[in-house]
Amino acid sequence: MDNLHNFIPQKIEIKEERKAEIKNPTGCPFCQGTGIVLEGDEARLCSCQEALLLEKRRKEANMGGALFHKTFQNFNLSYYPTYLTIHKLGVTYRQAAEMALKASKNFCKQYHKGLRSGQGILLQGPVGSGKTHLAAAIANQLLKDGHQVFFLVVPDFLEDMKLSYQQEGDSSESQLMQKAKNADILIMDDLGAHNFTPWTQNKIFTLVNYRLNHLLPCIITTNLQLEEMSDAIGARTASRLVEMGLTYPLLVEKDIRLQKCLE
Numbered sequence: 644m645d646n647l648h649n650f651i652p653q654k655i656e657i658k659e660e661r662k663a664e665i666k667n668p669t670g671c672p673f674c675q676g677t678g679i680v681l682e683g684d685e686a687r688l689c690s691c692q693e694a695l696l697l698e699k700r701r702k703e704a705n706m707g708g709a710l711f712h713k714t715f716q717n718f719n720l721s722y723y724p725t726y727l728t729i730h731k732l733g734v735t736y737r738q739a740a741e742m743a744l745k746a747s748k749n750f751c752k753q754y755h756k757g758l759r760s761g762q763g764i765l766l767q768g769p770v771g772s773g774k775t776h777l778a779a780a781i782a783n784q785l786l787k788d789g790h791q792v793f794f795l796v797v798p799d800f801l802e803d804m805k806l807s808y809q810q811e812g813d814s815s816e817s818q819l820m821q822k823a824k825n826a827d828i829l830i831m832d833d834l835g836a837h838n839f840t841p842w843t844q845n846k847i848f849t850l851v852n853y854r855l856n857h858l859l860p861c862i863i864t865t866n867l868q869l870e871e872m873s874d875a876i877g878a879r880t881a882s883r884l885v886e887m888g889l890t891y892p893l894l895v896e897k898d899i900r901l902q903k904c905l906e
């Protein structure tokens with residue numbers, strides 16, 4: 644197995660730490676457990692290895708449970724009515740959802756091509772409007788393309804941060820904050836569905852500000868209207884979020900989760 648690593652050509656571009664993780668999947672019919680298949684003169688990673696690496700990236704990304712099944716393909720536009728209009732924007736609910744879907748797919752394509760401006764996406768809508776689905780679909784696409792993602796549920800993140808603060812004080816920044824700050828792509832789900840205190844505002848500002856300064860993109864979902872943001876998360880963060888990327892509203896007539904139960 645040690646020798647195997649020497650056969651991996653440069654063009655596969657596997658990071659050193661990944662090479663060490665390649666396991667011997669005895670019984671794989673394609674590579675007979677070597678992890679490598681030959682196509683003509685070219686050696687490439689067997690699909691069994693790609694699946695293992697994807698599974699590992701998914702775990703590191705915090706993409707458990709139902710999140711893993713949310714994709715662009717099963718983002719159902721029929722939940723967004725064509726007979727209701729967002730008057731401010733002059734588009735129907737359906738058109739707005741189509742725009743959000745297109746922007747999300749586009750973000751993944753651009754990122755994968757290496758076009759990285761640090762610009763992200765803000766998905767804005769009430770509970771059950773499909774914004775978490777779209778954010779998870781972005782994460783799943785990027786993971787599949789081999790990128791590093793961290794999916795953060797903001798209210799849970801703040802709770803965890805508070806616990807570590809109570810236990811250790813604020814002298815050393817928690818590992819969780821470090822991971823959130825430095826993830827290649829950070830998904831911040833449900834911003835605004837938490838208590839608003841100077842402490843939570845400060846933590847969110849620290850995170851968002853750091854990422855913007857380092858051109859690291861965030862995909863954010865929020866139930867907050869733009870005009871509510873200043874009060875809720877602080878004027879400084881609100882203004883940085885507006886800088887961060889385009890906002891896409893997602894509106895439905897009825898909570899999609901409730902509609903699914905009735906189907």
Ligand SMILES: [Zn+2]
Nearest residue numbers: 671674689691
């Ligand atoms: Zn294999």
